[in-house]
Amino acid sequence: MxxxxxxxxxxxxxxxxxxxxxxxxxxxxxxxxxxxxxxxxxxxxxxxxxxxxxxxxxxxxxxxxxxxxxRSPSSFNYGQASYELNLGCNYDCKHCYLGMKEFEGLPWTDRVDVLHALRDAGVVWLQLTGGEPMIDQLFTSTYSYAFSLGMMIEVLTNGSRLHNPIMLDLLAKRPPQKLTLSVYGATEETYDGLTQRRGSYKAFSQGLAAVHEAGLPLELSIIVTSDNAHEVDAMHALAEKYGLPSTDFANISPTIYGGSDVLRSQYPQHLTKRSVFTGCDAGNTFFHVDPHGNASTCKVARDPKISLVKEGVEGLRRLGGIADGLLLRQGGCTGCQLSGTCGTCMPLASLFRKAKAPLANYCQHTEKRKEVDQ
Incomplete structure (x- = not known):
């Protein structure tokens, strides 16, 4: 190996x-x-x-x-990609942007084709995600095969399966570049309440302790919502206890289907101001693959998409043009005189509009726009 x-x-x-x-x-x-x-x-x-x-x-x-x-050289310029193995999850978090969590994914032969396309596109850093990727029946095979192709793998996980001896053995023998664990609370009551699954805090705690003891590279993603905002300091203390880097995420997005119910879980006092959007390399140097093997520019901009199962790596030659088109002003942003200092990319703004979300959820120029409109 x-x-x-x-x-x-x-x-x-x-x-x-x-x-x-x-x-x-x-x-x-x-x-x-x-x-x-x-x-x-x-x-x-x-x-x-x-x-x-x-x-x-x-x-x-x-x-x-x-x-x-x-690894062999590639005629493509891609270096990174994310791959959703499955939209299914063993939790039912109130803030989840996936909406309907369908347990669907590719059969093994098609997954091999997708992984070959990722390799041939030049992808070095691969993020495996879901849903919860580790509940996928083909997770260990997919992870091992991606590793064998020479990819540096990050896994986004809720940590509930990390204490499993089979999982620990896999990760010890084929080390990931990073494991990023989502944190939903610092107490059992809060954690289980947000995930709406009894026992989830216990499983997370066992997984975190197991991989830390195994010396695997870890990072914590602290998800801040109205359910757990009172435990933010305690969640930070948990990261400090284990000596781990952490990042807060408080800005909730609509579901990938344009659902707005999840926006109610947002806690306004912890929202972070988005920096000015000056462009994005999505679709040009990195891309996203959904559970059906469809490549798109990113997790937000899922259409138009390209089937890697049917077209293989050559289909990605169209992705750069798709990405450029998606960044053009659309809908209510067309003609906006302030869009040059906006902090929201156009695909995300389009998703907020589809969810009929209040303008203030995604536009920091609300008041100024009212003044301009007068």
């Missing part, structure tokens, strides 16, 4: 180590040297030195084929 990945990445060449965030650039000639080496040849001295200095990894006297994976 490989311990070092050598890969092209958007015009550069990188060395990466699964389970570690730190990588380094190498000259093209070093990359080509690794490509030319036979699998039975020993790792070159410069590679063993770099591995030791950067990661404390000893690969001296190791065969190239035993410890390294050299």
């Amino acid at each position: 490989h311990r070092v990945i050598a890969t092209p990445f958007q015009g550069e060449f990188l060395l990466l180590h699964p389970g570690k965030s730190q990588g380094l650039k190498i000259p093209e000639e070093k990359f080509e040297q690794l490509r030319a080496l036979g699998s039975s040849e020993l790792c070159p001295e410069w590679l063993t030195g770099v591995a030791q200095r950067t990661w404390g990894l000893d690969i001296r006297d190791q065969k190239v084929g035993d410890v390294t994976l050299v």
Whole structure:
């Protein structure tokens, strides 16, 4: 099993180590040297030195084929992607943007096609998400196969399955680049109340403790809603207890179907002001794949979409044009004189309008726009 990945990445060449965030650039000639080496040849001295200095990894006297994976160049410019394995979840969180949680996903042969398309598109960093990805029946197979193709994997999870010995063994042998655990409260009452599932806090706590003890790379995503806002400081304290980085998320979005009910869970006092939207590389350097194998620019802008199962990687050549079209002003934003300083991208604004959400939910220029309209 490989311990070092050598890969092209958007015009550069990188060395990466699964389970570690730190990588380094190498000259093209070093990359080509690794490509030319036979699998039975020993790792070159410069590679063993770099591995030791950067990661404390000893690969001296190791065969190239035993410890390294050299990825082929791609004619595409994609480096990152997210893949929703399944929209199903074992929780029923009040704020969830997925709305209807359908337990649907691709069969194994189609998933292999999708993963090959991701690899051939040049994707190095792959985010596996859901729903809850770890309840997917093919999660372990999908994760292992993506790992074998030389992808650095992040898993977005509620942590409820992380204490499972099979899951821990998988992640220990094939380390993720990062596990991002959502936090929904600091007490059993609050946590279980938000997820609407008894026992969810206990499962989360067991999973967090297990992966921390295993030394796996962790980050906490603190979800702030009207149900748990009174425990924000306690959730921060939990991150500090484990010495983990954390990020707060308080701005609730409509569901992917344009549903507005979830917006009631938003807690206004904790909303963060969006920075000015100056453009996005969605669809050009990264993209999203839904449970049916359809590629779109991102998790918000899901249409138009391209079937990777039917078209393969070549279908992605249309995605850049789709992304450019989606960023044009649409609907009520057409002609707005203040849109140049807006903090909401056009696909997200369109989703808020579909949900018939109040203008203040997604436009920070509400008052100014009223003045301009007079």
